[in-house]
Every structure is written in structure tokens, then in C-alpha cells.
Amino acid sequence: MSLTSINPLNGEIIRTYQEDSQEILISKIELVHRTWARYRDTSLAERANLLLNLSRLLDERKVELAALMASEMGKPLKDGLAEISKCAAVCAYYAANGERFLADQLIETAASKSYVTFQPIGVVLAIMPWNFPFWQVFRFIAPALMVGNCGVLKHSSNVTGCALAIEQVISDAGFPESVFKTLICTSENINTVIEHQHVKAVTLTGSTGAGKKVGEKAGSLIKKTVLELGGSDPYIILADADLEKAAKVCADARLINNGQSCIAAKRFIVLKEVEALFTTLFKTAMAEKVTGDPFGDDVQLGPMARVDLRDELHQQVLKSVAQGAVCILGGRIPEWEGTHAFYEPTILTNVKKGNLAYDDEIFGPVAAIISADSVDEAINIANDTPFGLGAAIFTQDARIAEDIARNRLVAGSCFVNEGVKSDPALPFGGVNQSGYGRELSLFGTYEFVNIKTVYVK
Structure with missing residues (x-):
């Protein structure tokens, strides 16, 4: 099966992509997991420097990335430029604040020493929509990379070009090869990905219906989810x-x-x-x-x-x-x-x-x-x-x-007296049928980590 990007301005086909077979999907997940086995041992300072590199690279490439959005999903060029600038900002935000967010927290108890430490959990699957094809991904991947996780992305099929561009810019920023991979697949094959033993959690932005299906599947496997769903x-x-x-x-x-x-x-x-x-x-x-x-x-x-x-x-x-x-x-x-x-x-x-x-x-x-x-x-x-x-x-x-x-x-x-918006410094998410969990800010940092208690007597 193939996935096709179509220009919504004129209906012209931009490019057709061959869907990954199940074997390729599995091999990509396993490759990212092997990368995580090394990446999790990098220092917070090193991760912050890589995120700063990524922020600078996004700024350098914002014209071409905004043009890609305009072609694939119709976003006006100036809005696309603003979206890429926001992606650069969220990378810089976690580079500046991640070490403080993830510092061990000493807790006074009967032990000679007790504290809480925050450790990465592994490969996180992101299922993302077409409407903000870069921002939705970066508000997930920036904190994920800062805490030491790796990611695989199932993007909306009409913005496959944007998905691959994100993979490329992360690689070009100097992150270890395969710290992040795009899965070229339809929703019909996503259960195969969720079921894989090396996928430890799922974050989804999309419709309430999609959130129910993904939440049910992940829940049956005892895998953590963050769901940002519809709104009125x-x-x-x-x-x-x-x-x-x-x-x-x-x-x-x-x-x-x-x-x-x-x-x-x-x-x-x-x-x-x-x-x-x-x-x-x-x-x-x-x-x-x-x-x-x-x-x-x-x-x-x-x-x-x-x-x-x-x-x-x-x-x-x-x-x-x-x-x-x-x-x-x-x-x-x-x-x-x-x-x-x-x-x-x-x-x-x-x-x-x-x-x-x-x-x-x-x-x-x-x-x-x-x-x-x-x-x-x-x-x-x-x-x-x-x-x-x-x-x-x-x-x-x-x-x-x-x-x-x-x-x-x-x-x-x-x-x-202002329109609702997201900001890297503020938690973002909903309640009821709009989902659960939070992205961005300090609170988004803690969604996909092992909040571990260490007690020394």
C-alpha cells in the first residue's frame, strides 16, 4: 500500500510513499531501542547541547520547512514560519530547564538518605495529526529527548514529507543515529507497533474516537498514554x-x-x-x-x-x-x-x-x-x-x-481576554473527552519517566 501527499490548493500529487511492511516497522522499532540503550546514558548537559543545536537548525531551515507545510496541508507560509519558530523555542526551553526539572529531589525520611530520581523509560510512540505537523511532534519529542527517551512517529499520511523532514533535522542536529524514526504506515497497522515489547508508552493527539481506540489497546498492555483529543x-x-x-x-x-x-x-x-x-x-x-x-x-x-x-x-x-x-x-x-x-x-x-x-x-x-x-x-x-x-x-x-x-x-x-494557546512553559492538555495527561512545562517532563524512589538505610 502507498501513502500519498496531495496539495490541497490544487489537488496535485506531491509525492507517493511506499508503506512500511510489518518487518520494516519492527526493524525500525528495534533499531531505535538499541539506540536508546546508549542514549539513556548521555548526560543531561549533553542532551541540552543537542537540543540547542536542534533549535538553531530549525531556525536555519524554517523557510523550507514552512514551505513544505504549505504544500502538504495548506498552512499559510507566514503561519508555518511561526510554527517552526515555536518548535525551535520548545527545544531551547527544555535545553535551558531540563537539568533543573530532572534533578534528584531529596526527601527527608527515617533513612540516612532517600530521594526521588527521574529516569527514561525507553521508546515512546507518537501518533500525530496533520494540523500542526511540526509543532505537535516537537512538543512531544523535545522533552522526550531531554529526559533520555527515544521516539517513533506515526504521522498523518498526508504529511509524510513533514514527518521525514523532522527525522532528518533531528539527525542533522547531532543526535545519535536512529534516536527518532518515522514509521510510514496507516492506522490499520498501528496495533502492531503498540504491541511491540520495546514500545513503552504512547502519546496521541487526534480525535476522541482515535484516542479511545489507542487508549484501550495500550491499556490492555499496561502501557502509559497521554491523549490530547478533541475540543469545542x-x-x-x-x-x-x-x-x-x-x-x-x-x-x-x-x-x-x-x-x-x-x-x-x-x-x-x-x-x-x-x-x-x-x-x-x-x-x-x-x-x-x-x-x-x-x-x-x-x-x-x-x-x-x-x-x-x-x-x-x-x-x-x-x-x-x-x-x-x-x-x-x-x-x-x-x-x-x-x-x-x-x-x-x-x-x-x-x-x-x-x-x-x-x-x-x-x-x-x-x-x-x-x-x-x-x-x-x-x-x-x-x-x-x-x-x-x-x-x-x-x-x-x-x-x-x-x-x-x-x-x-x-x-x-x-x-x-485572550485566545487559548499553548506555551512551552505552561502545561497543556484537557479533561473529560478531551483526554488526559499533560504536555509541555515541568509537568510534561514527568509523563514518560520512571519516577523512582531510592531509599538508603
């Missing part, structure tokens, strides 16, 4: 919010990566007394976004990553309208000559419980506006979801905002 992030707009600022931030948050992000804003819950004005401002901010060729200088939205995803999104919009939502912007597949997977920025109003746009995750440039009569109702609507990845609230009352963010919103990250 609510953004609450209170009556005293700076509506002009909120509208611009919300438009950016909805359309980040063309709306193809787990932490993109999806449901906008607006107090009824300011709903009309916010909707007008929000519509203007959404309509102003420039859509086109991702290599264009002023382009803010490229095509969606695949035609089937665009078509599925359009069906979600049509069904939502049939259920009573009102489309006030977009809602159409553009009929531009020579284009392929574009979809117009879209706003749905009159969205209520029972409507698909209220209940489901919509993965694309479609916003749902939901009216609330009170602050309490707005919070209840925000939490009325099976997900719990991110949330945001807009108000000029800092005390109320922090109380709602800290105590009343159910999500892994809550932002005030």
Missing part, C-alpha cells in the same frame, strides 16, 4: 467586555490554522444585551480575513487540509442550518477556478442545544454564536459539552474573570 472550546463574552477587542481576538481564535485546531475557539457564548453588537463586529472581523494561495504574502487562510474534510464540514453546516441555525456569513464552497479544498469563513447564529453546531466539534472555519440571558447561564452553556480542552472569558472585571476561569469553567486551560 467556549468563549464567553460578558456585557462589560471590550467588544471591539473581543471580536478581533475571537475571529483570530476561530480561524487559527483555518479553524483546524483542537484549541480553536468554536462556541461563542454572548450575553444577550450585547449579542447584536458583538455579532456585527465579529462578522466584520471574520469577513476581513484574506483567503488564497498559502504562499501569498497577505494570505491569512489557505485551503483546508483535504477535500474530504472540507466536504464533511460543509455537511455539518447544512445540517446545523436545517436544525434551525441561521447562517449570516459564508456557508459555501467557493467556486474559484483552479482551487481545491477551500471553505469560506462562516458564522452561524440562533444556535441552541440539540443543534449540531452546539453539540459537536466543528473542525474548520465555522463559528457558532449562542445567546445567554445571564452569566450563570453562559457558564452552564460553556460547560455543557463532553469536551474540556480550553476556554476563554472576556470581561473588564478582572476579579470576576479570574474566579470564573479558576473555579467555574471545566477545561484544561482557561484564558481571560
Whole structure:
């Protein structure tokens, strides 16, 4: 079987890759394991220096890597450049902080000496999506390499070129050969990889459905997992919010990566007394976004990553309208000559419980506006979801905002007067159907290590 990368701008085939046979998959895993047997003995200082090399190399190659993203999944070039810069930053972050994070922690007990030490566990399998084809991988592999683990990557089939580029840049940075390998395979063969004795843990970013399957398989083998899954992030707009600022931030948050992000804003819950004005401002901010060729200088939205995803999104919009939502912007597949997977920025109003746009995750440039009569109702609507990845609230009352963010919103990250985003210094992850475990920061460092107690009498 072969895997094909298709340019979502024009439908042209970029390259076709031959899928790894089961024998090749197994040989790659065993090669990485043998590498780990040596790499685990490197010093923290040596690992930090290698990560700094990797950070510098990413910066040097960011133009070519961003262009690869633009071709394979339609990300505008300037957004791709920002993504590679973020990957470089997370490598530098762990290089600067890893030794401190992983230092032995002395614990006073009845022993003459007792402490906790953090040791690598081996080969970690990463199953990653296409939407941030470099960042999703580097937020896993940077801390993994710092703690002394090695990695194998099963990337989304439409960004195989990005996966191989990641493997190459890690190798070129001076890491031991085969500290990280790309597995060219489909989801049908992933159980073979999870079952392998040398795969000690699995991290997955993707849909809730995929997370359930991988979590069940890994759990049956008593293998640790971190799952970062879907989201239907609510953004609450209170009556005293700076509506002009909120509208611009919300438009950016909805359309980040063309709306193809787990932490993109999806449901906008607006107090009824300011709903009309916010909707007008929000519509203007959404309509102003420039859509086109991702290599264009002023382009803010490229095509969606695949035609089937665009078509599925359009069906979600049509069904939502049939259920009573009102489309006030977009809602159409553009009929531009020579284009392929574009979809117009879209706003749905009159969205209520029972409507698909209220209940489901919509993965694309479609916003749902939901009216609330009170602050309490707005919070209840925000939490009325099976997900719990991110949330945001807009108000000029800092005390109320922090109380709602800290105590009343159910999500892994809550932002005030700002769109939800990830940062190397902050833990990232969700609750409920959005998954479990944390990536990034100190907390992400500890997900895939043996937290070992040593007791000396």
C-alpha cells in the first residue's frame, strides 16, 4: 500500500510513499531501542547541547520547512514560519530547564538518605495529526529527548514529507543515529507497533474516537498514554467586555490554522444585551480575513487540509442550518477556478442545544454564536459539552474573570481576554473527552519517566 501527499490548493500529487511492511516497522522499532540503550546514558548537559543545536537548525531551515507545510496541508507560509519558530523555542526551553526539572529531589525520611530520581523509560510512540505537523511532534519529542527517551512517529499520511523532514533535522542536529524514526504506515497497522515489547508508552493527539481506540489497546498492555483529543472550546463574552477587542481576538481564535485546531475557539457564548453588537463586529472581523494561495504574502487562510474534510464540514453546516441555525456569513464552497479544498469563513447564529453546531466539534472555519440571558447561564452553556480542552472569558472585571476561569469553567486551560494557546512553559492538555495527561512545562517532563524512589538505610 502507498501513502500519498496531495496539495490541497490544487489537488496535485506531491509525492507517493511506499508503506512500511510489518518487518520494516519492527526493524525500525528495534533499531531505535538499541539506540536508546546508549542514549539513556548521555548526560543531561549533553542532551541540552543537542537540543540547542536542534533549535538553531530549525531556525536555519524554517523557510523550507514552512514551505513544505504549505504544500502538504495548506498552512499559510507566514503561519508555518511561526510554527517552526515555536518548535525551535520548545527545544531551547527544555535545553535551558531540563537539568533543573530532572534533578534528584531529596526527601527527608527515617533513612540516612532517600530521594526521588527521574529516569527514561525507553521508546515512546507518537501518533500525530496533520494540523500542526511540526509543532505537535516537537512538543512531544523535545522533552522526550531531554529526559533520555527515544521516539517513533506515526504521522498523518498526508504529511509524510513533514514527518521525514523532522527525522532528518533531528539527525542533522547531532543526535545519535536512529534516536527518532518515522514509521510510514496507516492506522490499520498501528496495533502492531503498540504491541511491540520495546514500545513503552504512547502519546496521541487526534480525535476522541482515535484516542479511545489507542487508549484501550495500550491499556490492555499496561502501557502509559497521554491523549490530547478533541475540543469545542467556549468563549464567553460578558456585557462589560471590550467588544471591539473581543471580536478581533475571537475571529483570530476561530480561524487559527483555518479553524483546524483542537484549541480553536468554536462556541461563542454572548450575553444577550450585547449579542447584536458583538455579532456585527465579529462578522466584520471574520469577513476581513484574506483567503488564497498559502504562499501569498497577505494570505491569512489557505485551503483546508483535504477535500474530504472540507466536504464533511460543509455537511455539518447544512445540517446545523436545517436544525434551525441561521447562517449570516459564508456557508459555501467557493467556486474559484483552479482551487481545491477551500471553505469560506462562516458564522452561524440562533444556535441552541440539540443543534449540531452546539453539540459537536466543528473542525474548520465555522463559528457558532449562542445567546445567554445571564452569566450563570453562559457558564452552564460553556460547560455543557463532553469536551474540556480550553476556554476563554472576556470581561473588564478582572476579579470576576479570574474566579470564573479558576473555579467555574471545566477545561484544561482557561484564558481571560485572550485566545487559548499553548506555551512551552505552561502545561497543556484537557479533561473529560478531551483526554488526559499533560504536555509541555515541568509537568510534561514527568509523563514518560520512571519516577523512582531510592531509599538508603
